[in-house]
Amino acid sequence: MTTSTAFPATSNITLTPSPDGGDSQLLEVSMGPQHPSTHGVFRMDVALDGERVVKLKPIFGYLHRNHEKIAEDETYLGSMPYTDRLDYFCSITNNWAYALAVETLAGIQVPERAEYLRIITGELTRLQNHACLVGFLMQDMGASGTPLMYAFREREKILDLFEALTGARMMCNYMRFGGCRVDLPAGWLQQAQQVVEAFPRFLDEYESLLVSNEILMARTQGVGVLSKELAINAGITGPMLRACGVNYDLRKVDKYGIYDRFSFRVPLGEHGDVYDRYMIRLLEMRESIKILEQAMRDLPEGPITDPKTKIRGFRPKPGEAYGRIEAPKGELGFYLISDGSPNPYRYRVRPPSLINLTVLEDMCLGQNVADVVIILGSVDIVMGEVDR
Amino acid sequence: MTLEPLKSEIEANVPGCRLEIVANPSPSAQHSLLIDSEHALAVAAYLHDAAHLCFDYCSNVTGIDWPAREISEKVKVKKLVDGPEGSAVEQEVEEVRKTQTIGHLEAVYHLYSMEKKHGPVILRMRTEDRADRVHLPSLTPIWRSADFQEREIFDLYGIVFDGHPDLRRILMWDGFVDHPMRRDYVEPDDYEYEPTAHDEVLRKAMQHHSETA
Numbered sequence: 001m002t003t004s005t006a007f008p009a010t011s012n013i014t015l016t017p018s019p020d021g022g023d024s025q026l027l028e029v030s031m032g033p034q035h036p037s038t039h040g041v042f043r044m045d046v047a048l049d050g051e052r053v054v055k056l057k058p059i060f061g062y063l064h065r066n067h068e069k070i071a072e073d074e075t076y077l078g079s080m081p082y083t084d085r086l087d088y089f090c091s092i093t094n095n096w097a098y099a100l101a102v103e104t105l106a107g108i109q110v111p112e113r114a115e116y117l118r119i120i121t122g123e124l125t126r127l128q129n130h131a132c133l134v135g136f137l138m139q140d141m142g143a144s145g146t147p148l149m150y151a152f153r154e155r156e157k158i159l160d161l162f163e164a165l166t167g168a169r170m171m172c173n174y175m176r177f178g179g180c181r182v183d184l185p186a187g188w189l190q191q192a193q194q195v196v197e198a199f200p201r202f203l204d205e206y207e208s209l210l211v212s213n214e215i216l217m218a219r220t221q222g223v224g225v226l227s228k229e230l231a232i233n234a235g236i237t238g239p240m241l242r243a244c245g246v247n248y249d250l251r252k253v254d255k256y257g258i259y260d261r262f263s264f265r266v267p268l269g270e271h272g273d274v275y276d277r278y279m280i281r282l283l284e285m286r287e288s289i290k291i292l293e294q295a296m297r298d299l300p301e302g303p304i305t306d307p308k309t310k311i312r313g314f315r316p317k318p319g320e321a322y323g324r325i326e327a328p329k330g331e332l333g334f335y336l337i338s339d340g341s342p343n344p345y346r347y348r349v350r351p352p353s354l355i356n357l358t359v360l361e362d363m364c365l366g367q368n369v370a371d372v373v374i375i376l377g378s379v380d381i382v383m384g385e386v387d388r
Numbered sequence: 389m390t391l392e393p394l395k396s397e398i399e400a401n402v403p404g405c406r407l408e409i410v411a412n413p414s415p416s417a418q419h420s421l422l423i424d425s426e427h428a429l430a431v432a433a434y435l436h437d438a439a440h441l442c443f444d445y446c447s448n449v450t451g452i453d454w455p456a457r458e459i460s461e462k463v464k465v466k467k468l469v470d471g472p473e474g475s476a477v478e479q480e481v482e483e484v485r486k487t488q489t490i491g492h493l494e495a496v497y498h499l500y501s502m503e504k505k506h507g508p509v510i511l512r513m514r515t516e517d518r519a520d521r522v523h524l525p526s527l528t529p530i531w532r533s534a535d536f537q538e539r540e541i542f543d544l545y546g547i548v549f550d551g552h553p554d555l556r557r558i559l560m561w562d563g564f565v566d567h568p569m570r571r572d573y574v575e576p577d578d579y580e581y582e583p584t585a586h587d588e589v590l591r592k593a594m595q596h597h598s599e600t601a
Binding site: 060061064066068069104105106107230232233234235236237246248253316317318319320321322324331333335337338346348350354355357358359387388 | 412413414415416418444445446447448450452496498502505508510531532533534535536537544558559560561568569
C-alpha cells in the first residue's frame with residue numbers, strides 16, 4: 001500500500017557528479033520524431049550527462065487526428081471500422097472493446113458462437129501482436145533482421161487467416177454490436193488449427209535461439225526496472241504490469257465474454273525489467289495457444305448475431321457505460337455517453353499504450369542512452385493509439 | 389458496488405464533503421458519485437487509502453463538455469384576459485417558459501482496485517461554468533495514471549487542474565489556443581482544401597477561395 005501524498009519512489013537512482021568535479025555540461029538530444037527506434041512518429045527530449053539519461057520528456061501529438069471528435073460526429077456503427085486504426089496491429093481487439101462498451105450501454109446479449117469467434121480471433125490477435133513485439137524488441141537491440149523476420153513469418157500466417165475471414169489483413173472491422181460480422185468460411189477452422197498447432201514449434205525455436213543468449217541478457221536484465229508500487233499507481237496495464245509481478249489480467253478479473261470457461265494461467269514476472277517484459281510476452285503466447293485449442297475444440301454451432309438487434313438506425317437509451325478488455329497492450333477501454341441520438345454524445349478511448357508511457361521517464365533515468373531504445377521497445381506502443 | 393453505503397461512509401470519514409449520486413438509467417447501471425471540488429482530494433485519498441476499499445488503480449480519466457442549454461417548459465399561468473363587454477376575466481393560459489443553463493465541464497474518473505479486484509467506482513467533478521471558472525483540483529498526486537489524461541483534458545477541453553505537476557498541452561502544439569473537443573469549437577479556416585467533386589469539402593473550399601481571392 002502506497003502513501004497517497006507523493007509518488008512512490010522509483011528505482012534507487014542517484015546521480016553522481018561527473019569525475020572531473022561535477023562541472024560537466026548536459027547534452028540535450030531530441031530522439032525522434034523520425035527515428036527508427038521510436039516505433040512511429042514519437043519524440044523524446046532527452047538530457048544526457050555523458051551517456052546517462054538525466055531527463056526524458058515524451059512529446060506526443062504527431063499523429064493526432066482527434067479520433068474522439070470524429071467518432072462523436074459519426075453513428076455508433078460508423079465508428080466501428082475507425083477503431084481498427086487505433087492500434088493497427090490489433091484491430092480485432094479494438095473492435096471487441098468498442099462492441100463490448102456499446103453492448104454494456106444498450107444491454108445487448110451476444111450469442112454463444114459469436115463469443116467463441118471473438119475469443120478465437122482475439123487470441124490470434126494477441127499471438128501476432130506479441131510475436132511482432134518480441135521481433136521488434138530484438139531488432140531494437142541490434143539483432144538485425146533475422147528474429148524480426150522469423151516473427152513476421154508467423155504473423156503472416158495469422159494475417160492470412162484474418163484475410164480469409166474478414167477480407168482484410170489488418171483493418172478487419174470484424175465485430176458488430178451483439179455478435180460478429182461474418183461466419184467462418186469453409187475450411188477456415190482446419191487451417192487455423194494447423195497454424196495454432198505449429199505455433200509452439202516457432203516458440204521453441206525462438207526461445208532456444210534467444211532466451212539464454214548472453215548479449216540479450218546483458219542488455220535487458222536489470223535495465224528499465226519498474227517497481228510494483230509505481231506500476232499500480234501509474235495505471236500500467238497488460239504485460240508490462242504483469243512483468244512487475246502484479247496479478248491483474250482482465251480476462252481473469254472481469255471474465256468478459258466467456259473467458260471463465262477456459263483454463264489458462266497468467267504469467268507473472270519478478271523484477272519488472274526489460275527481460276521480464278520480453279519473457280512475459282513469450283509465456284503469454286503459450287497461454288493464448290491453450291485458450292485457442294480449447295475454443296476451437298468447443299466451438300458450437302448457432303447464429304453469430306442476435307437477429308433482433310437493430311444495427312442500422314441504432315439509438316441506445318440515454319445513459320453511459322465504460323467497457324474494457326485485456327487488449328494485447330493492456331487495458332483498452334471505451335467510455336460512451338448516449339443522449340438518445342444516433343451518435344454518441346461522448347466517445348472516449350482509454351489507450352493502454354499512452355498510459356503505459358507515463359513511467360517512461362522513471363524507467364529511463366540513470367540508464368544509458370542506448371537502453372532508452374530498448375526500454376521504449378519493451379513498452380509496446382503504437383502511435384495510432386497513443387495520439388489518436 | 390452499491391453507492392449508497394459508500395456515500396455515507398465517505399461522508400462520515402471526510403467531514404464537510406458534499407456527495408451526490410448521479411444515476412445512470414442505461415442497462416449498464418454504472419452510477420457515479422459527484423464530488424465537490426473542495427474536498428475532492430480528501431475523498432480520493434480516502435478511497436485510495438482505506439484498507440477495505442483500496443482503490444489503487446485509476447483506469448480512465450476523461451472530460452465531458454455540457455454547453456449552455458435552453459430548457460423550455462410549459463407552465464400554466466393565471467392571467468387576466470379581456471372578457472366580453474370590456475370586463476377582465478381570470479383564465480388559465482399555457483405559457484412556455486425558457487430558462488438558460490450556464491453549462492459546465494465535467495471530469496470523470498473510473499477507479500478500480502487491483503488488490504481487491506473490485507470496481508468501478510466512478511467519480512465526477514464539475515466546473516462552475518465553461519468560460520473562466522474552469523478550475524478543478526488535480527487527482528494526479530493520488531493516482532499518477534491521471535497525469536497524461538488530465539493533461540489531455542486540459543488540452544482538449546480546457547479544464548485547469550490545480551496541483552498538477554506538469555500541466556501542458558499534450559496532443560495539440562503549444563501555440564494552439566482553442567480547445568478542440570468542446571461542442572462549440574469551430575475549426576479555423578486556415579488549411580488548404582483539396583476540393584473533391586462534391587460534398588462538404590467542396591462547399592468549404594469554395595467559401596474559402598471566395599474569401600481569399
